[in-house]
Amino acid sequence: MTKIDVDLLVISEMRDYVQEQLDVRFRAHKLYEAPDADAMIAELGPSIRAVAAGSHRNVDTDLMDKLPNLEIVSNFGVGYDNVDAKSAGERGIIVTNTPDVLSDEVADTAIGLMINTVRELPQAEQFLRAGKWTSANYPLTPNTLREKRLGIAGLGRIGKSIAERAESFGLSIAYYGRSDQKIAYTYYDSLKALAENVDIIISVLPGGTATNKVYNEDVFKALGPDGTFINIGRGSTVDEDALIEALKNGTIRSAGLDVFDHEPHVPEALMALPNAVLLPHVGSGSVYTRNAMGQLLVDNLTNWFENGKPITPVAETPFSAK
Incomplete structure (x- = not known):
């Protein structure tokens, strides 16, 4: 895999299958492992161009304010109510999700x-x-x-x-x-x-x-x-x-x-x-499907920075996949 010269903030813990690809592809910074998340954001904020998100932490206007060069939020899951996609769209930030595969x-x-x-x-x-x-x-x-x-x-x-x-x-x-x-x-x-x-x-x-x-x-x-x-x-x-x-x-x-x-x-x-x-929220909970979702998260990030096109942008995103 070709290394992409981009700082990526991983705000939610990902499956090993996904995190390994993010580590190889990007300069991945794991916010969820930071002893002081606010300190990490303050230090790295201006350099972060991408966020890998999940349901355990919101991507809201407060976080986006601290990431002035953010270009894309790649979200794990078809639902993305954990991301303020409307505000992101108004700022020109791409938001993607993982439909179809689940x-x-x-x-x-x-x-x-x-x-x-x-x-x-x-x-x-x-x-x-x-x-x-x-x-x-x-x-x-x-x-x-x-x-x-x-x-x-x-x-x-x-x-x-x-x-x-x-x-x-x-x-x-x-x-x-x-x-x-x-x-x-x-x-x-x-x-x-x-x-x-x-x-x-x-x-x-x-x-x-x-x-x-x-x-x-x-x-x-x-x-x-x-x-x-x-x-x-x-x-x-x-x-x-x-x-x-x-x-x-x-x-x-x-x-x-x-x-x-x-x-x-x-x-x-x-x-x-x-x-x-x-049931304990197991709707998409098979290894096969969660890996497919994770792969789409990675592919959205990769395609954006290599080809300038997200694969599955959400409706609020100012970009068409077509």
């Missing part, structure tokens, strides 16, 4: 979480492990995927991958998003309207102020007592107190969650609920 893995997780939640498979496993099967059968599950209507909130790359898989289960599909995509699935222009017309919601909504706690008491009431809520998007989109009450009171039947509002902290009240299936 869509199938996350879609697989969403379908698996839906099946586990609807059919109570984790609860049935615990029943067996507790030795209860020797004296009784596990109760018939009150819910099924047969003849059910699935609503997908956020029909982007991941949402479409979920829809493709869901079709093979015979589920009818509707969706909510910013606009009607004029496709075969039924479109609803509000979450409440979607909830009123489906049995299961799978949320793929991104984080941010526009989606903060949009899943509230009204939406759960609309979903109804036979409804199932699945979230593999962002935890910030859910009013967790309202969800807990909905699960406790039978406002909805069940929930399957891979994301939470204050990760890695999950409310005790949520963990105590027997009708909630909870």
